[in-house]
Amino acid sequence: VKVLLTGGSGFIAAHIVDILLQHGFDTVVTVRSDDKGKKILEAHPDTPKHKLSYVIVKDVAQDGAFDEAVKSNPPFDYVLHTASPFHFNVEDPVKDFLDPAIKGTTGILKAIKAYAPEVKRVVITSSFAAIVNGNQHPKVYSEENWNPVTWEEAMDPSNVYRASKTFAEKAAWDFVKTEKPNFDIATINPPLVFGPVVHYLNSLDAINTSNQRMRNIIQGQMKEKLAPTGVFLWVDVRDVALAHVKAIEVPEAGGQRFFVTAGYFSNKDLVDIVRETHPELESKLPPKDSPNDLPENIYGIDNSKSLQILGLKYHSFKESVSDTIDSLLAVGA
Ligand code: NDP
Numbered sequence: 515v516k517v518l519l520t521g522g523s524g525f526i527a528a529h530i531v532d533i534l535l536q537h538g539f540d541t542v543v544t545v546r547s548d549d550k551g552k553k554i555l556e557a558h559p560d561t562p563k564h565k566l567s568y569v570i571v572k573d574v575a576q577d578g579a580f581d582e583a584v585k586s587n588p589p590f591d592y593v594l595h596t597a598s599p600f601h602f603n604v605e606d607p608v609k610d611f612l613d614p615a616i617k618g619t620t621g622i623l624k625a626i627k628a629y630a631p632e633v634k635r636v637v638i639t640s641s642f643a644a645i646v647n648g649n650q651h652p653k654v655y656s657e658e659n660w661n662p663v664t665w666e667e668a669m670d671p672s673n674v675y676r677a678s679k680t681f682a683e684k685a686a687w688d689f690v691k692t693e694k695p696n697f698d699i700a701t702i703n704p705p706l707v708f709g710p711v712v713h714y715l716n717s718l719d720a721i722n723t724s725n726q727r728m729r730n731i732i733q734g735q736m737k738e739k740l741a742p743t744g745v746f747l748w749v750d751v752r753d754v755a756l757a758h759v760k761a762i763e764v765p766e767a768g769g770q771r772f773f774v775t776a777g778y779f780s781n782k783d784l785v786d787i788v789r790e791t792h793p794e795l796e797s798k799l800p801p802k803d804s805p806n807d808l809p810e811n812i813y814g815i816d817n818s819k820s821l822q823i824l825g826l827k828y829h830s831f832k833e834s835v836s837d838t839i840d841s842l843l844a845v846g847a
Contacts, residue, residue, distance in 0.1 A: 516540040517762070518583065518590045520622065521597030522568060523550040525722035526639065528557075528713035529755035530594060535561060537759055542590075544571040544583050544597065553714035571597075574618030575609075580625035589632040592762040593697075595622050596639040598682065600723050604671035612668060615678035620685050627695040635697055635768055637761045640683040642705035642747060643676035645773060654814035657703070657771040660684075683771075698768035700761040702754065705775050708834050709751030710841035718845055728838050731785060734798035743781045743807050747815065749774050750829035760824040767823055774820045776828035780808035784835055791836040792843075 517534055521527045522543025531554065534541045543566075545551045551568030558566055569583045574597050584590065598615045619638060626633045645659045652659055661680040668677030683701055690699055707724045715721065721729045730736055757774045761767040782804050789799060820826045 515591050516542070516586065516588060517592045517594060518542050518544070518586070519594045519596065520544045520571065520574065520580075520618075521595075522554055523713060524596055525711065525713055525725070526707060526751055526754055527596045528554075528711075529709070529751050530596065530758050531558075531566070532712065533755050533759045535565060537763070539592075539759075540564060541566050542586065543568045544580075546570065546572050550714070557712070557714065573614070574598075574621060575613040577617075577621070578625070579618070580622045581629060584622070584625045584630040584633075586630070590630055591632065591634055593622065593626060593630075593633055593636045594639075594758050594762070595619065595636060596758075598639065598678065600675065602671075602675070602723070604674055607669050607671065607674040611674045611678040612681065615682040616685050619682040620689055623686060623689045623693075623695065623699075626697060627693060631696050633697045635762055636686075636699045637758050638683065638686050638699060638701045639758070640701040640703045640771070641676075641679040642703055642745070642773065642775065643679040644683045644701075645703055646676070646745075651813040654816050655773065656816040657773050657819060700767045700769070701771045702757045702761060703771055703773050704749045704754045704757075705747035706745050706749070707751050707754050708748055708838050709829075710837045711845065712841075715845050718842060721842070725838060725842070727781065728784075728835070729842055731781075731788065731800065732792075732795055732798055732839060732842060736781075736785075736800045737798060738800075740781050740785060740800035740804035743779070746778050746780060746808055746812060747775045748779045748831070748834075749776045750834040753826055753828050757820060757824050757826060760826070764823060764825075770819065770823065772820045772824060773815075773817055774824075774826065775815055775817050776831065776834075777815070778808060778812065779831055780806050782806035783808070783831065787832050787835040788839055791832070792839050795839075
């Protein structure tokens, strides 16, 4: 059984590669350069070529970007689409975020419909960003909720990442409704993803966006003052990766969104764990009496679909934080 995984060089995708291989899938990843592809193969020296290889897709926003990548012999059975920009360097909201997110998603679906009719399911990495309503939280967040962000609001750099994920996911569901392709889709909607780094990382300067606060904390960047938490929901990258693979393995996952979260956290909880598991870092850590900004009457969360249909069992926050810090120290703090 053969799978195409886009954005192979990414933080989450690298964990998906590991699980796909463990579960016996033949895996082809897309990357932006030969160099990035080679790094992935080097990380799996014992894996034969027919089990793991790469193809180059330089920019997912280009028309027809995936037309060649989706063709394969034997053909692909499943596609996992993770490639999408996730950072906060916004110069041009449309070019930097909305185009690659939206056109990347519709582009791959069009290419599959036209050139890869054997594909049965496409799993798309969406986000809690496509669920959250920052203006008015519902009582309980679940797959029923959609971010109400408008195109106009998306031009604000502080909104554009969330908007890009919202519009891309909407475009995917619309595509299936109007184009009625041979495949169905499922989306994985994680909040902030923490966890060990297994992708190639030259230095901690290049750490992926969602692990940046962990790096900042252990480098002493919050020594004087702990930064506000921002989003109070998290999930471990290994659980997010497994959710993607389960979403192709479990027939009932088709046509579903999955809100995958392990629960609430605050930066204060995070630092308390680092203090306990890595006492040698004490001199870098924020003050012991930093306030905990987790609101007492915070919105509810319902992740039951991910437990029942995908069978996820979430990592604990302590395990996730401790493993993440270990992996960052291994890269070199
Ligand atoms: P990374 O930045 O590590 O991965 C993003 C991947 O997308 C990289 O492989 C990157 O390639 C690729 N990419 C970005 N833009 C383009 C483009 N224009 N053309 C081709 N490839 C592109 O982040 P994550 O692993 O965290 O993110 C993976 C997915 O998960 C994204 O869809 C993100 O929105 C989603 N997500 C992440 C969360 C998190 O907290 N980490 C939370 C919720 C959703 P390159 O390395 O070459 O730049």
